[in-house]
Amino acid sequence: MTTGSMAVHRRWKIGLALLVLAACQDLTEVAAERSADPPIAFDPASLATSRFKVVLVAGDNAQPVFDNATSYLHDRLIAAGIAEEDIHRLSAADHPRSAADPASLAAVGKRIAELKPAAGEGCLVFLSSHGSAKSGFVLARSREFLTPTQLDRMLSAGCGGAPTIVIVSGCFSGSFAKSPMARANRIILTAARPDRPSFGCGAGYTYTVFDQCLLGSLDSAATWRVVFERTRGCVATRESAMRETPSEPQAYFGPALADLPALWREVAGGTGRITFVAGTERFAPDNVPLLPRGRSRERKSFEEYLRAPAPKAFAMSPDGAFGWYNRSDAGAHTAADAARMALQTCEWFGGACILYAVDDAVVAPLPSGLAPFHPPVLVRSGALDPASVPFIRDDQRPLIVDYVARPAPKVLVLGVDTPMIAYEAAATREAARRAALRRCRAVTEICVVYAEDEAVVLGYAKR
DSSP states (O other), X not given: OEEEEEOOXXXXXXXXXXXXXXBOXXXXXXXXXXXXXXXXXXXXXXXGOOEEEEEEXXXXXXXXXXXXXXXXXXXXXXXXXXXXXXXXXXXXXXXXXXXXXXXXXXXXXXXXXXXXXXXXXXXXXXXXXXXXXXXXXXXXXXXXXXXXXXXXXXXXXHHTTSOEEEEEESTTGGGGGSTTTOOTTEEXXXXXXXXXXXXXXXXXXXSOHHHHHHHHHOTXXXXXXXXXXXXXXXXXXXXXXXXXXXXXXXXXXXXXGTTOBOTTTTTSOSTTOOOOOEEEEEOOGGGSSSOXXXXXXXXXXXXXXXXXXXXXXXXXXXXSOEEEEOOOSSSOOOHHHHHHHXXXXXXXXXXXXXXXXXXXXXXXXXXXXXXXXXXXXXOOSEEOOGGGOOSSOGGGHHHHHHHHXXXXXEEEEEESSXXXXXXXXOSSHHHHHHHHHHHHHTTOSOEEEEXXXXXXXXXXXXX
16 A cells, blocks of 8 residues: 655635536527427538627626626627627617617517528527526517427528527527527527526626626636636536526537537637636725625635735635635745636536636726636546646645655545645555545645546536
């Protein structure tokens, strides 16, 4: 048997709101048109699309979450090089924060019909609202519903055989990932199974759970399939933390678009790169963008961060998870350590995360005023690479190299709430796991199995 471990003193805080967010409501059934369209011919040459024509729809204004999602996506589309005149927003709000058409069934149909992408262009349609299991996507302003059959007809008229990305965020939205919507030239992502609600429509929240996870998955994603896998895992972790029944987001990838590149793969640089653009604001406990009850509950921690010595960093999700690190008394974190570890801890506890502050500077907001999500940095699967092991300082990585050199079977355990490394090689993997967890938990409460032999097994948290 071989062993290895390292524990250090740290100043670190983590908070996680476990309050149940309101599920998106189920509303009254309305009649839906059911006639089928002829198959759409797809030109494989259009797979080389470099431009998209876009329609963004916030279908309800009962909470700001839906308009927040379309505002954020608008900002990221502009950053990805989409022309302003090619992005059309519709809103149910009486006074939307920027120019938008009223979100009625007729207006949605008109905007989609007008897309008409040229050769080498595609369509992107994003819809966020409440949903009904029987009636479809809610358009509250006009008291109407958009059904999968109706949306299929709109897309056939406006996009034809062009590459088409459709994202439907709402309860019971999985019906949009089936026939007649499922066509060879389309990718369809939905927030839930046809028989499941999605979550996050509660008053005071910034985004729904699905929208938060989707928007946080965009930057640096190589393909739309990567966007969906990141989103699905993030949703599972967040809903587990909320103790909600899994919504199980659905996807359909038309065979012609199975590996279609995502628009944002070069916006934020490579996966794992830490980026931060400081704004003019300074960190203040009263201004941390959480629900008032969350700020009140965690005020002491926020005040400790404010007093903590640099280098330090504060990462958070929009609805409750946060982590911060500052200079340790037993082996100093570098500024890069602090930012990376704060983001990794936030990601593990659930949700897409924002690198909100570095030292006392707060991140610069997007044009919409919303804080930018950081591309995911937590490596959850694949071959173990000492350079990407999370939750530890860079000066601790020689211990990971030592772990790699040990004979199998072996298990690597990490502390999430402190940079603790524990590993064991034993006669069986189960014996190694028990011993490594026991030694880690003697130092810190939250310990995770990160690797078995040399394969990363972290996955997404199921708590």
